[in-house]
Amino acid sequence: MSFPDLLPQFSGWIGGVRGNLIPNHPLAKAVWFRVGGPAQLYFEPADEADLALFLKNLPAEIRVTVIGLGSNLLIRDGGIDGVVIKLPAKAFGGVEVLEGNRVRAGAGLPDVKIATAAAKAGIDGLEFFRGIPGAVGGALYMNAGCYGTEAKERVVSLRGVTRQGDIIELSNADMAYQYRKSNGPEGVVFTSAVFEGLSGDSEDILAKMREITERRESTQPTNTRTGGSTFKNPDGQSAWKLVDEAGCRGLRIGDAQVSEMHTNFLVNLDAASAHDIEILGETVRAKVREKHGIALGWEIRRMGHFAPGREVREFLDGDVFAGVK
Template identity: 70%
Template sequence: MSFPELELGSWASDIRGRLVPNQSLAEITWFRVGGPAQLFFQPADEEDLGFFLRNLPAEIRVTTIGLGSNLLIRDGGLDGVVIRLSARGFGGAEVLGESRVRVGAALPDARAAAAAAEAGIDGLTFYSGIPGGIGGALYMNAGCYGTETRDRVVELRAVTRSGEIVTLTNADMDYRYRKSNGPAGAVFVSAVYEGTAGDPADIKNRMREITERRESSQPVKSRTGGSTFKNPDGHSSWKLIDEAGCRGLTVGDAQVSELHCNFLLNLGNASAYDIETLGETVRHRVRARSGIELRWEIRRMGHFVEGCEVREFLDGDVFTGAV
């Protein structure tokens, strides 16, 4: 499918970044599924981003995506504007002292950890075990192995929906488990993290151990979106999924990973409908067995294709997929 082209007006000629109508989003998400963006925008820098948002009519929807790791775009795509920051304009790292580093929102988490390690800044090693980029980590309070983003970030720089460049504190974000509550519509462009002084060799060794542990226990080389469901209080999602008999479960070409049950895989030709239906099937079976309702950690967005809508827990819908 495709969307009608957005008419922006004469001011669009002053944009220095990249504008692409009906850009396929399947090409840039880790699942490799999903429909197009009505208009795709990659700003040249934060001034270009601010100019764009100031001039964009308020009624046009704006969606920001990162590296596409923790994301499921539905098959009908996204209307309005989809913003994705480029590595060239937003992927830098700057050491600010013996314990602080500023990183761009388009920088992959693992590279942020590596930049801190190279400078002898300890405390960001957990990022070496998280797929995705800093922008997504700031938005969802990403974390693993006992440390979360909120434990290390001290300052964030963002561009608001009105185009204003603002500085936010950790407290402004009201961080919770896998959730933040910062300014609505703000696009994060960089952040300052604080760790502690450490030995680069020791930090790198621990990062290597995290990477090896992740690669041995998670399907990191598959088409996946990372951890699918949040851990309920006092429980591990993967154990609940396994106990409900969902290990290896398939819908179309989507599968629950046999290596780690909290990962969904695109075996090659899955649609977003297949993946989301599989996720809701898992939620249905876990609830039926344990009474616990799993919550999605992966962000799902966009339009369903008509006739291929997915209901929560499959409630009110007759499931006809291949399981």
Template identity: 70%
Template sequence: MSFPDLLPQLGDWTNDIRGRLIPNQPLNEITWFRVGGPAQLYFQPADEADLQLFLKNLPKDIKLTVMGLGSNLLIRDGGLDGVVLRLSGKGFGKVEALGDHKLRVGAALPDVKVATAAAEHGIDGLTFYRGIPGGIGGALYMNAGCYGTETKDRMVELRGVNRDGEIVTLTNADMGYKYRKNNGPRGVVFTQAVYQGFEGEPDDIKARMKEITETREGSQPTRARTGGSTFKNPEGHSSWKLVDAAGCRGLKVGDAQVSEKHCNFLLNLGEATAHDIETLGETVRNRVRENSGIELRWEIRRMGHFVPGQEVKEFLDGDVFTGQV
């Protein structure tokens, strides 16, 4: 499907935009699941000033969706109306050591590169980012973490642009971080952040990063088409254990499958649709509830429109299993 072209509605001010403006950009090309419909208008600003100009002029009644590297995301097959904004590595991927074991990083920088840069500067405390697939913008939004450390433990200052095109600076406290979420001000596009680490030996830090890499590759489907961890861990429980206990390891719907290697990961085996993946996820949630009484909550962000006639209802009633374990 496709959307009406938004560009003619926006007016001549878009001629001053230096970044990319693409109507009906397919989003399956840039999400890790490799599924999903188009963005009505895709915008990739050249730099922060370009972003300010765009947001200042964009009518407030036009929906704006900010997308990171596309790792922890499921775009539905009907696509996203309005504007989908994605920061480029060229304009928002810089990293800078500030002294006192602080690091300033652009929001488009992949998490792994933040961990690597910190190690090279002898800054410890950011090794956990080696184990998180995605970018800093998403990590700041959802308080990403692993191996006992979360974004909120290291981020001290955040910079962004609001819907009026104004630069805003936020502290850690302003973000009100909780488990895998923030309670900060809405409508701010994060552009960079400052992290506080502590002194460490580069070789020691890199050795721990290598251990994280080996552990992750040994236990997770890191080379598959996946969105990372699918469900949040309920308090006192591990999602993967609940999924496994409910008999969902290897479960398939269409060409979507629960990973046999780590069953808190959903996979696109090659030809899956977003409908397949979301249906599989809701089937897993239903089976876990029936088996344990525990309600799993999605960690992966699901957004966009369903294709008419292919809607997915939360907590599906009955068994929709259509494949083989």
């Protein structure tokens, strides 16, 4: 599937943009599942000023979608219309240690690198980022967390570019964070943030990071094509346990499978499509609802268009459980 080329519409101003612009750019390689259709227009800005220029001139009716490292993302097979923005680590991956046990990190920085920088500086409380396989921008957007700590507990301030091309500063309170969700100003593309931890001992912090790494590798399918934790934990319960008790461990549709190792992970065994993965996820949700009366919510972000004739209904209501092994 391909989309109409947007670039001819922008001929009056696009020449001033310095970043990479690619029409109908395939996105499957940009996400950990390795599935999904193209971006109508893919944009990697050269820096914050370049991003601001682009957004200022982009017509308001054109949709903008921002992606990070693609570790918690499912792009549907029909692709994403409008503009898909990815902040490259070269321009947006800086990290700076500040006074007061604070760290400033670019939105394109992998989470593991902010954890490492903080640990080496003797800043405790940011080591949980070692267990999040994404980038800082995604953690800011979805209030990522693990092992008892969430991003909202460490965010002091955020910097971003509005849909109108204005560069703004936001506070933690401006984001109105909830569990795995932010409610900040609509349309802002985060470019960096300041985090605050506690004074600590570097060796002790690095030891905790090693423990996190060992725990992840021993309990999660980290070396597979996956999207991380699939479903949000309901209040007081664990999603993986509900999925397991509903008989879904190892459940398979095509090459999409519920992980045998950790039942809150879906994996692409080889040649799964985004449709296979989403059908599997909704099958799991339906089985958990039938078994426990609980409607699990997706933690993985799903975006884009379904391929024609390959729509997926929530809980597969009205559909037949086809292709389940």
